[in-house]
Structure formats: C-alpha cells, structure tokens
Amino acid sequence: MTLGKMTMWLLFFLLTVYAFIPGLLIRLFGYRAFKRGSGNNELALTFDDGPDEKYTAQLLDLLKEYDIKVTFFVVGKNAEKHADLIRRMHEEGHLIGIHNYEHKSNWLMLPKQVRRQIEQSSEIVERITGERPIYYRPPWGIINLFDFLTIRKFRLILWSRIVGDWWKHSHKTKLKKRLLKRLRSGEVILLHDSGETFGAYQDAPGQMLLALKEFIEELVPKGYKFLRIDDMLRDSNDFAVRERSFYRTAVVFLWMKWESLFHFLFQVQCVDRDTRFLHLRIRKYDGKTLELPDGERIQSGNRVAELHLDNRMLYSMGRSARTSMHLAIGLIREMERTMPKVADFILNDPDYSDVKGLYGISMINRGPANFGFTVLDLPKGVFAVLSKWYLRILLSVVHPQGSQRLQSKSEMLVPKIIVMSRKELLRRYQPENTAKIPAVKQERIASEQSSTAALGK
Structure with a gap:
C-alpha cells in the first residue's frame, strides 16, 4: 500500500472514529441519549436556538395561556443577550437546557472548544437563574468522539419528531399536519423559537407558533399531557432500562462491523x-x-x-x-x-x-x-x-x-x-x-x- 493510500485510509479512519460513528450511535440508536418517553398520552415540547426577543416572548405567552410546561435548549450567546427571557422561563416553571454558546457543530470544533462552549452556556444560565443546567442538546444533534466524556455531567437529549419548522415555506397548516401525523405517546418534539441560526428563515417561528396553538387546542381535549423533559424521564425509568440494553447491543453490532471492515482494509x-x-x-x-x-x-x-x-x-x-x-x-x-x-x-x-x-x-x-x-x-x-x-x-x-x-x-x-x-x-x-x-x-x-x-x- 502506497504512502498516499495509507494517508487516505488513516484520514478516513480518524473521521469515522471522531465523527461518523459517534453521530450514528446517538442519532440512529440513541446511545447514551434520551429521545422518547413511554408514558400514556404524554408529549414533551422542546424548543431550540433561543431565546429570541420577539418570538420567545410570544411563545411564553402561549404556554402560560394553556398552563403548559416545556423544555428550552438555549444558545448561550442568546441567553446572555436576553437574560430577562431566561429569567421568565425559569420563573414560569419551564426547564432550561443548553445548546453550545454559539450554534456550531461539534464536528467542526476541537474537544477543548466544545467543552468551553458548553461551560460558557451553563455558567450564563446558572448566573441568571441560580440553577446549573444538566440537560444538553448538541446543535443538529451532532457530537464527536470526545463528547461522550465532555458531556458526562449532562443528560444528552435528542428528539423523536422534527417537523422542519425553520424553513421559509413551512406554513402553519403543513406544520400542524406534520405534528399530528402518526403521533405516538412519549414523543419528544423538536421546535425552534428563533430563526436567527444558519440555514433558518428569520420569521419561521411565527408560523410555528400559529401551528402550535392549533396543535395544543386539538390535543388537550383528548387528554394529552405536555411534560418537561425531566418529568418525562422520571416516568420512563423502565423504558430507559430496556433502551440501554437495546442500544448496548446496537453498539456492539456496529463495533463488530467496523472490526470486520478494518481487518479487510488493512x-x-x-x-x-x-x-x-x-x-x-x-x-x-x-x-x-x-x-x-x-x-x-x-x-x-x-x-x-x-x-x-x-x-x-x-x-x-x-x-x-x-x-x-x-x-x-x-x-x-x-x-x-x-x-x-x-x-x-x-x-x-x-x-x-x-x-x-x-x-x-x-x-x-x-x-x-x-x-x-x-x-x-x-x-x-x-x-x-x-x-x-x-x-x-x-x-x-x-x-x-x-x-x-x-x-x-x-x-x-x-x-x-x-x-x-x-x-x-x-x-x-x-x-x-x-x-x-x-x-x-x-x-x-x-x-x-x-x-x-x-x-x-
């Protein structure tokens, strides 16, 4: 094997181990991550990328109207800018988790940079609310190999339903339809209360809020309950045990496949x-x-x-x-x-x-x-x-x-x-x-x- 090919395979190996395998483990298999509950007629609404001066305030008004508690995964930089909204989330009984300090992918940062981003976001929220966050959702749900250790003090939270509410043409009717389609108990629903991140439409949260209001009005009479992530986790202990067993098996399966590939390539x-x-x-x-x-x-x-x-x-x-x-x-x-x-x-x-x-x-x-x-x-x-x-x-x-x-x-x-x-x-x-x-x-x-x-x- 030539030096050029060896270098290529080494880079492929490093990328696979550093980024692709960890991403696959948590996104497809939920390894060491929570992405769905098990309670009857229970849902968790989660909101990423805020707080936003305009839309987060409107969202909080809507949630207060229906007495619903949700979970926010805030960008540290935005939390620092809108401390009043963070304080309001906390005072009104919502759970505050974190994104990174900036909305950057963990694949594009060194482990030291990821750790600094997480620590910054945590410190900002703790300074405002007096409580240090223990729930973390990485931007785009992407992690690298070292994140398994960097975030060991946090509970990694993903989602089971995403409806594309950041797109420019995501009208409220389409969003509501996606929210309701084959809806199952225990869903962790990902929405966005800010349109300021890369790839998002600035005013998209406006349509999301209209769809969310109709979604809530349709489900509440049917007996659905909306829980914070920590409450859903407490109701899902038995499920979590089965989940860990399944994911451990999945991890071993992927590991053995990688070993077979390694033996073949080298x-x-x-x-x-x-x-x-x-x-x-x-x-x-x-x-x-x-x-x-x-x-x-x-x-x-x-x-x-x-x-x-x-x-x-x-x-x-x-x-x-x-x-x-x-x-x-x-x-x-x-x-x-x-x-x-x-x-x-x-x-x-x-x-x-x-x-x-x-x-x-x-x-x-x-x-x-x-x-x-x-x-x-x-x-x-x-x-x-x-x-x-x-x-x-x-x-x-x-x-x-x-x-x-x-x-x-x-x-x-x-x-x-x-x-x-x-x-x-x-x-x-x-x-x-x-x-x-x-x-x-x-x-x-x-x-x-x-x-x-x-x-x-």
Whole structure:
C-alpha cells in the first residue's frame, strides 16, 4: 500500500472514529441519549436556538395561556443577550437546557472548544437563574468522539419528531399536519423559537407558533399531557432500562462491523483460526527508536507485526465472565495457548521473514511483561489521545462492570506500547524451546490485571 493510500485510509479512519460513528450511535440508536418517553398520552415540547426577543416572548405567552410546561435548549450567546427571557422561563416553571454558546457543530470544533462552549452556556444560565443546567442538546444533534466524556455531567437529549419548522415555506397548516401525523405517546418534539441560526428563515417561528396553538387546542381535549423533559424521564425509568440494553447491543453490532471492515482494509491475518484470539498485520514502524532489554532495536522504517485481539471473542469472554478476575484469567490462558502459534506463524510465513518483532497498543500495563513483552509509554500526541478514548469505549463495552469500570481507578486506564523483538519471541515460544518455558503464575498475573482486563487495537 502506497504512502498516499495509507494517508487516505488513516484520514478516513480518524473521521469515522471522531465523527461518523459517534453521530450514528446517538442519532440512529440513541446511545447514551434520551429521545422518547413511554408514558400514556404524554408529549414533551422542546424548543431550540433561543431565546429570541420577539418570538420567545410570544411563545411564553402561549404556554402560560394553556398552563403548559416545556423544555428550552438555549444558545448561550442568546441567553446572555436576553437574560430577562431566561429569567421568565425559569420563573414560569419551564426547564432550561443548553445548546453550545454559539450554534456550531461539534464536528467542526476541537474537544477543548466544545467543552468551553458548553461551560460558557451553563455558567450564563446558572448566573441568571441560580440553577446549573444538566440537560444538553448538541446543535443538529451532532457530537464527536470526545463528547461522550465532555458531556458526562449532562443528560444528552435528542428528539423523536422534527417537523422542519425553520424553513421559509413551512406554513402553519403543513406544520400542524406534520405534528399530528402518526403521533405516538412519549414523543419528544423538536421546535425552534428563533430563526436567527444558519440555514433558518428569520420569521419561521411565527408560523410555528400559529401551528402550535392549533396543535395544543386539538390535543388537550383528548387528554394529552405536555411534560418537561425531566418529568418525562422520571416516568420512563423502565423504558430507559430496556433502551440501554437495546442500544448496548446496537453498539456492539456496529463495533463488530467496523472490526470486520478494518481487518479487510488493512489485511489483518488470523493467527489461529480455531479461536481467532490474536490477529497480525505487517506494517512499517514510524515512531521513535525502541530500545529493548535483549539489545534489539526497532527503528523507524522497520517492519513489525502489529498485534490485535479479536474484539468479538473479547466481548464474548467479557459477557461470560462474572468478575474482572475471571476475565483476566481467561485472557491469560488464551495468551499462553496462542503465543507459541504466533511464533510458529512468524517463523514459517515468508511475508514475515524480515519482521523485527511484535508491536501493539494495550491498556494492560503490567501483565504483558510476564509473556516477554516490554511495556513502554506511548508518545504524547493525537494518536495517544485517540487510542486512549478508543480503548476506554471498548472497555466500557467489554468489561463485566461496563462503564462503571471507567469511574474506578481511571488513572490506570492509560494505553501503552507493548513490544517484543523477533529474537525474544522465537527464544521463548519456538516449538523446541516451549518445554523450557516456566509456567506463568496465573493467580498473580490475574490480580495485577484485574483492574484493567481489556486489550484493544
């Protein structure tokens, strides 16, 4: 593969991991996001992009007339400009969530910028109302990979119904028809009380208000209730449990599809087709020189065998393991069984004749040394950051304790380089040397690894 193609695939990979996969997870599958309730004849009206001096005031008058409580996701910049409207929302019993400080897509900002935008909006609302918002809706419902951690203090809220009320030709009759079409209980309805954002028609909220009035007048006599998002969430606990289970399954499904694509694109080879525990791919090492204890050196330009665990098998092991200890012991046994096959594979495959050694990135920081690997710090940079968050997300899916594991001893969850020279690999695991290898003390290694128990790409 040429350098140009490698660069293209690397950019594709980074874009996929940074933007497209996170967006797909929350928009299509609602991963870690709330987008629909479960109560009978309950609806949640939500309004984005305000406050607007003209239309938000009219909206508040309409809601007061029918004694309806709703949720606003305000743009920080607009909230700062119209503090009186924010204060009125709060005093009249509405829930205030946030957008970013400016209506910018999270795809177009670095994680630090997104965090600053969210913090600014939160501080503005808290300064006006005395309460810090805990509900967040990203502009256009788009997030990047790092947002899963940036917004962990917030509840991510999406929607189940959107009617295009920002368009210039969205007449009240069309909007009302879209609002009523196949309406189901638990809908989270997205509307806009400002037409000042990019792509919106400035006076579109006027038609939205006319349609909303008729919509309310038609539904109230039928027994429909309009709830704030926090009230709908309280009424949807059982639904939320089922939802999380479904979305976890969806996340795993997408992850496995991505792994299959990765293996195809980068010609990853299976070492042992019976268990498919370990996979290898040949690549040129392009980092700083790695000095190994046996005197070998891996330098930029050397060919190495990049080591990958099979995530499908890892997930299966994680599901069946009752504790971290059981998962760690299972990993140890598979490594003991498979490493001799890795040595045999590299020794007998002509394509690996000039490979200098094994190389991988792992969150296990101590255990691999017992198998002959040298563990080194990953150089600081973009790749280190991406590797950390990729492996943390993988751990949250695979580990028996799920995302709770990320909150316990998180300082230990740091990816590191694990590397072994070809000479050391063959010395330890060549068939004629296998009998000389001392047995690995499983319980000791398991206790060391129980705090991590996850390998990854």
